[in-house]
Amino acid sequence: MRTTLYRDGKKVGSNTDPLTGAEAFTVPAGAATYKLSTSVTRGKVADVSTKVTGDWTFSSKKSTGSSKKSTGEVKLPTSVVRFTPTLAADSTAKAGTTTKMPVTVQGSAAGRNLKSLTVYVSYDKGAHWKKLAVSGGKVTVKNPGAGKSVSFKANVSDKQGNTVSQTIQEAYRTR
Template sequence: MNKRIVPTRYSRLYETTLYRNGTKIASGDDPLFGRRSFTVPSGEASYKLTTSVTRSAKVAATSTRVDAAWTFKSKEVEGAMLPASTVHFGATTGLDSRVTAGKKVTVQGSAAGKGLKSLTVYVSYNNGRTWAKPAVKNGKIAYQDPKKGQSLSCCAKITDKKGNTSAIPICNAIYGK
């Protein structure tokens, strides 16, 4: 994948790509901030939207890489709310991005509430080399606190009842205190 260096205060490297029925139709250097939109033809189609943001640990120690991918079907073009879901890991951090782990995971988007078919969460204590799968119960997970100064990476996989999917891995999401 070709990526462009885009110097900003917050990110160093990012790209967003949209596929329609398996064919790449658009790509850009907007990490879903809303500065750029994609024009798509009318008619029902299957879509995959991917985005990747990488930033230097010199900018911020947490969330050094976030990749996300959504698959969904859509036939609306103008002003339609896309059936894309995400999660909020519910960690309340201080200004130092440190947290005591064990907080709830909240699904946001079309899969929230009664629209959720499945939610799987993975955690990693070694920068994503290996992953553990904590049980999800009532939208909550329990995981061991990362050791002081070490990071915890998180990944959520969501499927809604209409078959739309989301996958959101976050490297170095939080640090132990």
């Protein structure tokens, strides 16, 4: 597990807390472009979502908090993509079937602020990717043979140029 923050291309810091944000990064005031990269490998504790990565780029500037009690914390213009397939309790789907799976963008690129969303699927743990058409907030996925896995990658951009690229390896398995 590792999270690293860059400010205008220079490394600010790195930590091993990609999930809770308890290990905060302190950055100087002023406008800057940031890149935040995080990666979690769960292969030894889970059969699905064995590796999850995310790379965000965004701009931020000094907080203009109106309260004296302002902590200086700023809500960052970041987004995530949620894939919500219908799965069995053991995180499996029936092999060989085709399903329309909801894909939702949350955060700064949600709704009318979405500039672009591209979704990819992989049936070989991310070695090769196939672009999927997004229509009506869904993608169509053809599940592979029994015992295989399905991985997803998404790239999002909002109208201000903030981006996210996220990958979920082995998001679910087939039976």
